[in-house]
Amino acid sequence: MTPYGSNSNESRMMAGTRRSGGMRWWVLILAAGYLGYYYLSNRQEASFTGRKQLVETTVEQDVALGLQAYRDILSGERGNIVTEGETPEMVRDIAQRLVAAGPKVEALLKQSNGVGADTPWDQFEWAVSVIESDQANAFCLPGGKMAVYTGILPVAQNQDALAAVMGHEIAHAILRHGAERMAHQKLTQIGTVAAGVATSDMDPQRQQMVMAAIGAGAKFGYMLPFSREHESEADYVGLMLAAGACFDPNESIGLWERMGATGGQRPPEFMSTHPSGETRIQNLQSWMADAEKVRAALCEQTF
Template sequence: MNTLNSRSSTPRRRGGVRWWVILLFGLYAAWYWFSNQQEAAFTGRAQLIDSSVQEEAALGLQAYREILSQSRVLTQGQAPAQVKQIAERLVAVGPRVEATLAAARNAKPSIAWDAYDWQVSLIQSEQANAFCLPGGKIAVYTGILPIAGNDSALAAIMGHEIAHALLRHSAERMAQNKLVNLGSMAAGVAISDMDTQQQKAVMAVMGAGAQYGVLLPFSRDHESEADEVGLMLAAAACYDPREAIGLWERMGQASAGQAPPEFMSTHPSGSTRIAHLERLMPQALEIRAAFCGK
């Protein structure tokens, strides 16, 4: 009897990993990944998305209304008219650009253009920023106008933001974050037999791995993809795509010393962006010639 009691009171050995939890998560992640794959518009890249365009648009509209309610929106004068005209020209050429790029890779256009209800607002702010929310809700901050300097550079900025919405990058990031969060939960269960300090160390390493090995590289890839598609939209809308180079040179000067190292950033460095745009420039000029006859 005493022997049984002594055995039952012996502390459970800690430090093991529940590998079956890791295995189950791996199987689920593989199923989730392959069952939610689709081809990205414009580029044909495989992307992970598990929501509809309509669901995204509803979230985008809600966020847009909230932002505008807290902002000073400019409606009169040359600048709002300039921003509106650029947006209209970029959106107007979108379907034809998609069809042109799809044909080049022997694919069919895939964007549900009817799901986008385009709206553009100019917001009074010192921020050098612009965005386009899912569903086609565009905002440009006045702080970026002096850096753009001209219509063609501003078209490159707005084309980039519109491209994010058309490429459904927000939905892709949500799906990626879902997998990362589920992975963190699975890891927490798998190492729950470890002591507290070991758990903290393992989770810290996993968190850093997810951030620098998955989320940030994906974000930089999204930025590069939006640069590419945005440049083609601007060129097809008869803006000069070469102005995008000067734009990013000025953006680099405006943020000199403030940008983090590229591997820690959601965006490529200015030099990486410029090099990428320079490689794309011959194609952009060809599209401009085809669409504009110049």
């Protein structure tokens, strides 16, 4: 018997009953209130597209984070960085043309579409490196630091297609997708912690099932579609940058056809962070008339 008149078996049964309790809804309500406040107080208008986005950090912070990551990447690629020859000169020229065209393209799209905030171009710190690698890839970090891997050159085949690749990566930086992902990751982390606390009274097996369902819902209903939206937005802005820099935007179609031929087996689109190659080509084709208008408006030569 315990001092309260029940034996130890009864105490364990009572504890088990309490452990198998329900959801602590008040935790979720408080978390939802904070998440709503955080979301509404950190919204801004994306450059070029006017899409409402969630960003907490400043461009200056983007630059600092990107610079540190850039140094780390290049330090790990010592001996593979190509600084002389035709390829680095070509890559630097393409980057300079794309960045120089950016403000003009943004102003033109803002005038014609009436959307898009002004990008603080003077706050970005642009630089590009060429890395000898079989990777068919390129990147542009928050703040403007870029790299092109030589493995992308045989796939691109020409400067126009390479400009589409680099324009896409530059678009990620000027649209501040990295900062936006950080803000959304913070929301996800807060929501996950709140869900863990809210289900803490459940028995372990039931809690695990609920948390797994929440995780799957967040991944397929929110995180992956959000990532694909970023990729499509960067495809659009990158195409306009390439066109405004007087590259042929039509070469982007052949690029993605070749990427599809060399990429191997891919997961279904709903399970991927990127749109499928077919979706990307369809989108690019639907935007091509706008890209040609940008090219005609900003380039002197006749095509």
